[in-house]
Amino acid sequence: MQDLTDLYQSVILDHNRRPRNYSVLPTANRVGSGNNPMCGDQITVYVKLEGDRIADVSFQGSGCAISKASASLMTVNLKGKTIPEAEAIYADLHKMVTTGKVEDDNMSDLAALAGVYQFPARIKCATLGWHAALNAAKGDEKPATTELPGD
Amino acid sequence: MNKAWQNIRADFPILDQQVNGRPLVYLDNAATSQKPQCVIDALTHYYEHDNANVHRGIHTLSMRATFAYEAARERSAKFLHAAEPGEIVFTAGTTDSINLVANAWGDENLKAGDVILLTEMEHHSNLVPWQLLARRTGAKLRYLPVVAGDSGALDLAQLAKVLTPDVKIFAFTHVSNTLGVINPAAELCAAARRVGALTVVDAAQSAGHMPLDVRAMGCDFLALSGHKMCGPTGVGILYGRKALLDAMPPYRGGGSMISNVEYFESKWAPAPQKFEAGTPNIADVIALARAMDYLDDLGREAIAQHDEKLAAHAYARLAAEIPGIRMLGPAHHRSGVISFDLPGVHAHDVVTMADQEGVALRGGHHCNQPLMRKLGLSSTSRASFYLYNTEEEIERLVQTLQKIQKFFAG
Numbered sequence: 001m002q003d004l005t006d007l008y009q010s011v012i013l014d015h016n017r018r019p020r021n022y023s024v025l026p027t028a029n030r031v032g033s034g035n036n037p038m039c040g041d042q043i044t045v046y047v048k049l050e051g052d053r054i055a056d057v058s059f060q061g062s063g064c065a066i067s068k069a070s071a072s073l074m075t076v077n078l079k080g081k082t083i084p085e086a087e088a089i090y091a092d093l094h095k096m097v098t099t100g101k102v103e104d105d106n107m108s109d110l111a112a113l114a115g116v117y118q119f120p121a122r123i124k125c126a127t128l129g130w131h132a133a134l135n136a137a138k139g140d141e142k143p144a145t146t147e148l149p150g151d
Numbered sequence: 152m153n154k155a156w157q158n159i160r161a162d163f164p165i166l167d168q169q170v171n172g173r174p175l176v177y178l179d180n181a182a183t184s185q186k187p188q189c190v191i192d193a194l195t196h197y198y199e200h201d202n203a204n205v206h207r208g209i210h211t212l213s214m215r216a217t218f219a220y221e222a223a224r225e226r227s228a229k230f231l232h233a234a235e236p237g238e239i240v241f242t243a244g245t246t247d248s249i250n251l252v253a254n255a256w257g258d259e260n261l262k263a264g265d266v267i268l269l270t271e272m273e274h275h276s277n278l279v280p281w282q283l284l285a286r287r288t289g290a291k292l293r294y295l296p297v298v299a300g301d302s303g304a305l306d307l308a309q310l311a312k313v314l315t316p317d318v319k320i321f322a323f324t325h326v327s328n329t330l331g332v333i334n335p336a337a338e339l340c341a342a343a344r345r346v347g348a349l350t351v352v353d354a355a356q357s358a359g360h361m362p363l364d365v366r367a368m369g370c371d372f373l374a375l376s377g378h379k380m381c382g383p384t385g386v387g388i389l390y391g392r393k394a395l396l397d398a399m400p401p402y403r404g405g406g407s408m409i410s411n412v413e414y415f416e417s418k419w420a421p422a423p424q425k426f427e428a429g430t431p432n433i434a435d436v437i438a439l440a441r442a443m444d445y446l447d448d449l450g451r452e453a454i455a456q457h458d459e460k461l462a463a464h465a466y467a468r469l470a471a472e473i474p475g476i477r478m479l480g481p482a483h484h485r486s487g488v489i490s491f492d493l494p495g496v497h498a499h500d501v502v503t504m505a506d507q508e509g510v511a512l513r514g515g516h517h518c519n520q521p522l523m524r525k526l527g528l529s530s531t532s533r534a535s536f537y538l539y540n541t542e543e544e545i546e547r548l549v550q551t552l553q554k555i556q557k558f559f560a561g
Contacts, residue, residue: 004503004504004507004558007503008500008504008558013559017495038515039499039514039515039516039530040515040516040520040523040529040530041529042529062529063497063529064497064498064499064500065496065497065500065559066499066500068497119503121503122499122503125499
């Protein structure tokens with residue numbers, strides 16, 4: 001399974017096996033949820049927002065290795081960021097998983113998701129947790145779903 | 152086995168290809184089956200020689216198309232052992248057929264407090280139309296449960312408790328698309344009849360896989376899809392007892408379904424035309440009849456035995472050779488659908504990785520979310536077999552799952 005190591009890089013496999021910040025966050029003041037009705041993935045993201053800064057973030061849910069690892073990476077990468085910074089990181093990530101182009105050096109461990117673009121059916125897996133987190137941080141109570149226009 | 156089985160894979164041109172550098176192993180037959188050359192030829196022949204609108208045409212092509220379309224209705228009646236061709240309504244598929252009954256029969260006959268009985272293993276297509284009907288009429292939904300554990304069997308001990316005289320209609324699947332369970336359809340229909348309830352049988356997973364006799368089964372309605380039984384997509388059948396179809400109001404209005412139209416009211420054509428408004432799916436109906444010929448040449452009993460043999464073989468090998476695998480559904484007497492959970496590997500990862508090996512599986516909730524929740528799973532992986540699958544392909548499946556397990560164990 002040589003080609004699959006593009007998709008399932010060791011960073012992904014590691015975050016799938018040991019998802020970071022995988023818990024309910026007792027201090028959270030925002031909660032967001034996301035679901036992919038086509039495949040049944042469900043995720044809840046807990047955000048502790050201080051001003052416009054994401055002071056802490058965690059998640060729980062069920063999904064495939066890609067969605068779980070991407071959500072785990074999301075918590076690691078968004079902790080401490082302001083909402084505009086978080087949105088900028090997500091914009092780069094979205095570009096990467098839809099085009100394969102790694103935007104700049106600060107993608108660091110997120111670059112492990114670059115292989116997703118070769119598997120168009122799995123792009124939604126990689127973006128679900130991010131949607132849920134950004135919605136929560138921005139105070140949008142609606143669950144993120146993969147079945148609305150735009151990823 | 153008769154000679155129609157010799158060289159059966161050559162009948163399906165699509166099977167002869169490489170996917171991701173490996174020979175295709177197509178194990179997603181519960182989603183849709185592949186089409187034999189004779190069905191593809193029937194479509195092509197219709198469009199190359201006979202294409203015209205049916206019923207009102209007087210010219211030669213229209214008469215040819217009408218003849219072939221109505222011959223397909225006779226063929227379908229024979230396929231299902233219906234009493235007459237007038238009991239066959241052509242629809243877009245199982246979902247469309249069930250919606251027809253839920254609307255045309257349901258709106259007219261159900262009132263608040265009546266009960267619609269379903270089972271816990273229904274596909275969304277035999278669940279959501281009834282939820283919509285319940286909302287429109289105030290009728291209540293009730294479920295015949297599935298036994299605890301992973302066998303997936305209906306809990307028939309509960310049948311008398313849920314099938315009470317306030318049940319007006321009992322809709323259930325003949326074969327589970329998720330667990331491969333074959334339900335005792337005749338027994339369920341007889342029980343419903345005793346309390347005066349009508350029955351709707353979802354035969355999407357059984358029609359192309361085993362002999363079907365609607366009169367022996369004793370059902371009032373039966374729904375099937377052409378594309379799961381070697382026929383084209385976009386065509387299906389609603390079988391209904393003639394007296395019931397005659398008494399039902401139309402479902403959709405339009406051309407072909409009327410006998411007389413005035414500006415303020417119309418009279419309906421008799422069933423089944425009453426339910427076939429607009430230009431029907433002529434080419435696909437004709438090709439579906441060709442698929443029925445193909446299946447009967449092979450013998451549906453022989454197909455059932457072939458499916459069951461492959462499923463039993465796959466079940467036994469996966470259970471024995473994939474450590475920790477959770478097999479769902481019965482070990483024996485099942486259809487060709489195998490569902491399983493590989494601990495620690497999500498079904499969508501299984502399917503993506505299997506695809507890289509040329510093996511087409513399906514992963515997810517299989518349009519069966521409530522049952523998945525009951526089993527404590529969000530998704531399963533599913534391999535579903537059909538008449539062209541082989542034991543060598545099961546070997547490829549076992550090897551692939553072993554590879555996947557190794558990969559994720561890291």
